[in-house]
Amino acid sequence: MSRIKSDAKAFTIHDVAAEAGVSKSTVSLALQGSPLIRPETAERVREAAARIGYVYNRRAGELRRKSSNVIGVVINDLMNPFFAEVLVGIERKLVDAGYIVLMAHTAESLQRQNQVLMSMREQNAASIILCPVLGTPKSLVTDVQGWGIPLLVLVRSLGAGPYDFAGSDNESGNFIATRHLIESNHRRIGFLGGQSGVVLHQRLKGYKLALAKAKIPFDELLVIPSVPTRQGGYMAMQQLLALAPRVTAAVCYNDIEALGALSALGERGLIAGKDFSLMGFDNVLEAEHANPPLSTMDVRPGDLGEQAARLLLARIEDPSLPPQIFLSAPRLILRQSA
C-alpha cells in the first residue's frame, strides 16, 4: 500500500509479432498503416498489439529513420504573460500537427540559453523556436543553422542574416500609440520602461517618429528606462510623476510595465484615463481587466505564437523555402487608461 508501482515490462514489436504470428517487419508495416499489408493481417496485428499492451517506442523509430517529432521552444521570460500566451499558441499549433514541445526557460541568461540549446541539439530536436535573451550574439543564428536544425527567431530579431522570424511591428505600433496620445492633446508624453534590445529600439523609434510628425521636440528626460517588469513600471512611473513641468501621458514599453504604472498612479489617488493617460503594448489577457482597463496595442500574442509555429512547420516541410517573416501589425485598442 505504500510503494508506488513501477517497471511494467515493455513490449516490443518482436512480442507483437510473436502474438500475431507474423514477422517483425509485418508488424512495423502494419502499425504504420502500410498498404503493403493485407487488411486482415493488419487487423490481426493491431489486435495483438492492443492485447499485450504494446506501446510504440518512438525514439527507437526515429533513430532508425533519422527523424524527430520534438521541437524545441526556448523562451526568455515566462514571467511576462505575453510570452506565456505566445507559448500556448505555439504549443497548440505544434501538438495539433503531431509534434511535441521541448520547452526551456532562459530567464535572460545567455549561459542558460547555450546550455538548453545544446541539450536540444543532443535530443535531436527537429527544429527550434528561439526567443533570444538580450545580448545574444548574431552569430548564434548561423551556428544553429549550421547544426542542420531549422530555426525560427521569435519576437527579438537578430540582425540581417537570412532566417525565419515572427514578431510584431513595434515601430508602427508605438507610432500609433503615441499619435493617439497626441491626438488627445497631450504634449508632454513620457516613454516608460524598457532597458535595451531591438524591441525597445523599435518602440522608441515609433515614439520619436510620432513626436516629430507632430512637431513636438523629443525630450530625453521623458524616457525613463527600467527593468521590463511590473515593479519596473511602477518605479518608472514614480520618476515620471516627479518631473516638472508635469507629464500628462505616457506610452509604455509593454503591458506589464503599464500595469505597474497603473499601480503607481493608483497609489497617489490618480486615475488613469482621467488624471493621466497611459498606453500599454502587447494586449496581454490581463490588460482588459486591469483597473482601469488598459488601452494598448494589440499584437495578439496567442496568434503570434500560432503563426510562428505555422512558419516553422512550413520550413520543416520544405527546407528550401526562402526566409519567411511574419510581422503582426499592432492594432489600437482603446479602453479606459487613454
Added chain:
Amino acid sequence: MSRIKSDAKAFTIHDVAAEAGVSKSTVSLALQGSPLIRPETAERVREAAARIGYVYNRRAGELRRKSSNVIGVVINDLMNPFFAEVLVGIERKLVDAGYIVLMAHTAESLQRQNQVLMSMREQNAASIILCPVLGTPKSLVTDVQGWGIPLLVLVRSLGAGPYDFAGSDNESGNFIATRHLIESNHRRIGFLGGQSGVVLHQRLKGYKLALAKAKIPFDELLVIPSVPTRQGGYMAMQQLLALAPRVTAAVCYNDIEALGALSALGERGLIAGKDFSLMGFDNVLEAEHANPPLSTMDVRPGDLGEQAARLLLARIEDPSLPPQIFLSAPRLILRQSA
C-alpha cells in the same frame, strides 16, 4: 543569400574513433569520463571530437541504456500566471539537475490530456508531472504508474491511491483569509469564483470553517461561482455587489479572479480596502502591483514548482520511496485590498 543552410553531416563516435585512432568503445568510454581510459587517450579523444565537431546523440545512447533524461510536464491552464510561475520553478530545478522538459498544455481538455500523456509515453519520458484537468478520472494515476513512469500530481489531488503530490493547503489557507476578514469586522463575506474541482472544494471548506468558528451563518447566496479567469471574477463581483443587504468583503477562489473583481470595483468607483475588502489566493507576481495591491494568501508558486521537481527527482533516484507529499502552507500577505 535566400536559402537557409541545412544538413550538416552528423558525425558519430565512429568518426571520432577514426580521427583519434582508437576504437568506438574507447571513444564512448572516454567521453563518459570513464576511469578505464588513460588520461592521455581521453584527452586525445576529446580533442578529436572537438576538431570534427562531434555532437553526442543522446537518444541513441538512451535507447541502448534504456534511460531517459526528459521529463514530461503537463499543465492545465498556462493562461493563469500561477501555473506559469509553477512551471518556471519546475523547469529551473529540472534543468539544473540535467533533465529537459517536454511541456504540454491541456487547456482543461481531457482529450488533449490523454493525447499528450500518450505522446510522452511514446517519447520515453523518465517521469511525468501532471496538473490534471478538471474531471480527470482517478484511475489515471494507476494507469500512468502502470506504464512504469513515475508520476507526480500537481496542485489538484486525485483521490486516495498512493502517489507523489505537491500542492497547497487550500483549506487552512482560506480559513486564514476568511478569518482575517472577520477580524476586520466584516459579517457579510462573499466567496467569489471557482467552478468545480478539489481545490474549490477545499477553499470553500476553509471559508465555511472560519464562518462557523465566528458563529456567522453560512449563506449559500454569497457564494458566486464563475469560470476561474479575470473575466469570471469581474462578473462574479458584479453579482455580489447587486446583493442586498450589502456584502462588504469577499475571499476569492484565486488571485486572477480577485484581479477581475478589482476591475469591477474600480468600474463603480469603489476602492478595494476602503469600500470593499478583497482577499486573493496564490500570490501571483501581479498581485503586488495590482491597483490597489492585492492582499492574498501566499503559496509561493515558484517554490511550489521547485518542490514538486525535488520530489520527482527523489522518486527517480529511489523508486521504492514511500509516497511523498509537499503541501505549501499559505501565508497571509496583507497589502491594500483587505
Added chain:
DNA sequence: CTGAAAGCGCTTACAG
C-alpha cells in the same frame, strides 16, 4: 588500458 561483438527497438530495402 583497449578492441571486437552484441544488442537497445525500430525501419527499410531486398528477396521471394
Added chain:
DNA sequence: CTGAAAGCGCTTACAG
C-alpha cells in the same frame, strides 16, 4: 503480400 537481414548511434559485458 510477407520474412530475413542490415543498420540507425550508442553502451557494455567480455576478452585480451
